[in-house]
Amino acid sequence: MVIGTEVEYGITVTNDPSFNPVAASAAIVNAHAHGADGMRWSYEDESPGADARGFTLRDVPIDETDSGLVNAVLHNGARLYVDHAHPEYSTPECGDPLEATLYDKAGELIMHRAVTTVNAGLAGSQRMLIHKNNSDGKGNSYGAHENYLVPRSVPFGDIVHHLTSFLVSRQIFTGSGKVGSEHGRPSVDFQLTQRADFFEEQVGLETTLKRPIVNTRDEPHADPSKYRRLHIIFGDATMSEVQTFVKLGSTSLLLLALADGALDEPLRLLDPVGSVVTVSHDTSGTSTLKLAGGEKTSAIDLQFSFFEVLDSYVNSGSVPHVYKRVLAEWRDLLEDITRGWRAVSDRLDWASKMSIMQGFIDRDGCDWSDPKLALLDLQYHDIDPDRGIYNRLVAKGMIRTLFSQDEIAHAAENPPESTRAWFRGECLARYPGSVVAANWDSLVFDIGKTSLVRVPMMEPLRGTRSLVEALLDDSPDAAALIHNLGDTHDRT
Amino acid sequence: MLPHSYTTSETHMTEREQRSSNRPKDKRVEETVPAVRADDVAHKIDDLLDEIDTVLEENAEEFVKNYVQKGGE
Numbered sequence: 176m177v178i179g180t181e182v183e184y185g186i187t188v189t190n191d192p193s194f195n196p197v198a199a200s201a202a203i204v205n206a207h208a209h210g211a212d213g214m215r216w217s218y219e220d221e222s223p224g225a226d227a228r229g230f231t232l233r234d235v236p237i238d239e240t241d242s243g244l245v246n247a248v249l250h251n252g253a254r255l256y257v258d259h260a261h262p263e264y265s266t267p268e269c270g271d272p273l274e275a276t277l278y279d280k281a282g283e284l285i286m287h288r289a290v291t292t293v294n295a296g297l298a299g300s301q302r303m304l305i306h307k308n309n310s311d312g313k314g315n316s317y318g319a320h321e322n323y324l325v326p327r328s329v330p331f332g333d334i335v336h337h338l339t340s341f342l343v344s345r346q347i348f349t350g351s352g353k354v355g356s357e358h359g360r361p362s363v364d365f366q367l368t369q370r371a372d373f374f375e376e377q378v379g380l381e382t383t384l385k386r387p388i389v390n391t392r393d394e395p396h397a398d399p400s401k402y403r404r405l406h407i408i409f410g411d412a413t414m415s416e417v418q419t420f421v422k423l424g425s426t427s428l429l430l431l432a433l434a435d436g437a438l439d440e441p442l443r444l445l446d447p448v449g450s451v452v453t454v455s456h457d458t459s460g461t462s463t464l465k466l467a468g469g470e471k472t473s474a475i476d477l478q479f480s481f482f483e484v485l486d487s488y489v490n491s492g493s494v495p496h497v498y499k500r501v502l503a504e505w506r507d508l509l510e511d512i513t514r515g516w517r518a519v520s521d522r523l524d525w526a527s528k529m530s531i532m533q534g535f536i537d538r539d540g541c542d543w544s545d546p547k548l549a550l551l552d553l554q555y556h557d558i559d560p561d562r563g564i565y566n567r568l569v570a571k572g573m574i575r576t577l578f579s580q581d582e583i584a585h586a587a588e589n590p591p592e593s594t595r596a597w598f599r600g601e602c603l604a605r606y607p608g609s610v611v612a613a614n615w616d617s618l619v620f621d622i623g624k625t626s627l628v629r630v631p632m633m634e635p636l637r638g639t640r641s642l643v644e645a646l647l648d649d650s651p652d653a654a655a656l657i658h659n660l661g662d663t664h665d666r667t
Numbered sequence: 668m669l670p671h672s673y674t675t676s677e678t679h680m681t682e683r684e685q686r687s688s689n690r691p692k693d694k695r696v697e698e699t700v701p702a703v704r705a706d707d708v709a710h711k712i713d714d715l716l717d718e719i720d721t722v723l724e725e726n727a728e729e730f731v732k733n734y735v736q737k738g739g740e
Contacts, residue, residue, distance in 0.1 A: 183739040189730075196737055260737035312731070317739025382740035408740060531719065534712040550727040551719075553734055562722050571715060 177324035177635045178275040183261035183317040185306035196260040201245040203262040206292040248613040252596030270593030271497045272424035281586035283558045307412045308556035309369035316373045319412035323405045336441035344477035347460040349422045351411040352525030354552045363456045364543040371455030377447045396615035398633045414565040416577040417522040424501030432488045443467040598638030609653030622654040
């Protein structure tokens, strides 16, 4: 299983009347690229935002059409770029859900380092903030996407039917919480997820409007006859590591079981789109949902059903060991959710956020419409280690984490070893001047010849450390690498 | 005063408790950091609220009003 996440971060600058989110996002990308561990994108000459120090953002004339060129590929194999007026971080390809959780978390550190650099160069009272969230509370939403490599042989219809009810019900443990509702949905004091209100279709290609629960984008960046990259847009960005792990772990496990032919008839909701809001607007997970055949269920019951099927699947087969850990964490979450939100406030963003808000309500007597709660709703997701409320909770030992700061820092600078990201990251590190372009499925080298050399990387599970380390160690420069690859071309 | 989105269903609780007690209790997974009991969370809340007050952005209403994002994917 190969997994990756893409997160569009929220961006803002205080005290800047001419704030331009595209220019600001470009500044983030370029600030990172100037750091010791970034590869500068080959379009840098066209990017006037290159010097992050000593310029004010309004001087950076990057317009909407150029933003697609502001693009950095990092030494850890990730991609940092501007997308729809947000800085976006796409993890490298990861070999399992725990690794994907680590690299997703590393994105926050990368963003923090970049924003620190940008802030050092901003005028006086201005301060740039980056939030790992999905809504501004004013009707604008941006995504946290998950990508799972699934065999092409799995019929897409099967994916749609099994995944729909799974995605709708998993909101009880994937949401990062939000005060109020948006996009014309019924009002509510607090709901499980930031994104639910914005979903309008069961299946579709759109990502910025009429958003579908199951997205049909088919851009595998890999051998298309072998693979499908399932692109899931229905989810929240999560700060909590345990939460991210169970989100990615349970979903990838479902897909593994599906690909293995281990699932029976899918549980199909009568009204999937309507059920999205029914689930999100009820923090107990117990609201009645109807299945296609008329039977009644609920989000929590659906999740227990999925759990039981996948528990049997893991116990019966040769699934990687990490999935036993997924099951244990998932089971604990589901059981604790039935005890009420306080029991999961140490692992789920929505519950920990709610515990703080409920605390202010109880202590200060404010209500759910108080601006302080709307502020908390945002500041919970501030990636700053000192100002971000999630980070304060971690520092006080109130939220369980999975990784040490050293592990996260390591992942911010080093690629995963189990996928082609390793080859990508290592080439960037070892041959910095010679890689002129990097994509998910190829690298382009300049080795001094009249034409550039493109190395295709169509197989995400090749280019791993175990497959290519010796080759790279035998190649002191890019020309040697290309020569050596000529002999062993099927390793990448 | 809990948010009005919080609902309980007595019947469901009974069914889930039933199912939960029938399920074998597996060994808890080893954790890399010490476990936090969720019960302890409530007691630490007051200290935490004071601390959060010191780091919250100064003018809540203004910050929230000015926080506008472009729609993304």
